[in-house]
Amino acid sequence: MMDVQRIRKDFPMLKAHPELVYFDNGATTLKPQCVIDAVNDFYTAHTSNVHRGDYAIASLNDRLYDGARGSFAKLLNCSSQEIIFTxxxxxxxxxxxxxxGHDFLKPGDVILTTEAEHASNLLPWFRMKEEYGVEVRYVPLDNQANLDLSEFAKALTPEVRAVAVAMVTNVLGSIQPIKEISRMAHAQGALVIVDGAQAVPHMKVDVKDLDIDFLAFSAHKMCGPSGVGILYGKKQLLDAMSPVFMGGDMNARFQKECTYELKKGPSKFEAGTPNIEGVIASAKACEYLMEIGLDEIHAYEKELRAYFLEQMQKLGNIEIYNPDNLYGPIDFNAKGVFSQDAAGYLASRNIAVRSGNHCAKILHEVIGTDSTIRASLYFYNTKEEVDRCVSACADISLENAIGIFF
Ligand SMILES: Cc1ncc(COP(=O)(O)O)c(C=O)c1O
Known part of the structure; x- marks a missing residue:
């Protein structure tokens, strides 16, 4: 059983702002002391670059930086050589x-995705359409952004070479059936790319069990610092893939005739000086989550979310867009009040939420509105905080929301 009150003591932000209800965890999470200490220690006790120095502090940082791959490999059940830091x-x-696009796709190949994706899992594919002539197609979703496997089977035509979907969508929290998607996509030779930004921080993601080809997520949404991303890829696919960035540390040699040889393994994708302290501290965050237990985190958040939903559904002034989903944020509007005004009112009651389209700018095709409030929880949130948020939501009205501006 998770001891939430004990866990909350690990987060200095909660102590610094005892009045704040932080429900914007989908955007970024708070950081525990062990992560802050790791960043601080790097600057105060062991600053150096990595993979370049021949002295003890540099070797220590090499060990910590490359060792961080091991923590993420354990989290995802893969090899350290399959973890790239971005x-x-x-x-x-x-x-x-x-x-x-550069190495595998040809004009006319299809990328299958959904309308619930974050900009980060759509715009890169739109660029591949522009640059390499691939086609982007969408699998139909239900009105709470859940992917139906029979629709997926229909959309999986022979031209589909890759499927790119979020495991948990960032607005409605729909959990997509990745294992089945992988099985079906692989059966016809398509690759599976999973946006794990809203999944890895909240649940066990076993890339072997799910048979994912590529997985992407950010450390800052899982208690780590900003500026660190993780890219998992199956080793044989990474070996065959070209890096976007070229420069220092990732090359084995180069000559003035413009010939060059790249390093093997993760280094190939990590050109230039990386976010060393961020990576070291991200490993701390990863270990911190594993110590609490991803299954425990998932179960706790699911229960807290169910309680939140139950209370919100009692409010006559609130419209909820994802009442049937069992997980993730609660996405809602106060009837007749623009979402940003309502979020401003909640802020005046010390409730931090996000309003707008949440970077999923074509999702309105699915839910019928392009501006909502997202209240996203994490494992350090409590029922008392939910009660405070619900009570503030009950008071949202046009007069209150506009009143805060005068
Ligand atoms: C589902 C999803 N994918 C991708 C991203 C992009 O993450 P980042 O801004 O850390 O690159 C986000 C951020 O909110 C997200 O929710």
């Missing part, structure tokens, strides 16, 4: 899309 989920997805 700058965020967006950078990971761009590397995957560009690498596939």
């Amino acid at each position: 700058h965020n989920a967006t950078a990971s997805l761009n590397q995957i899309a560009w690498g596939l």
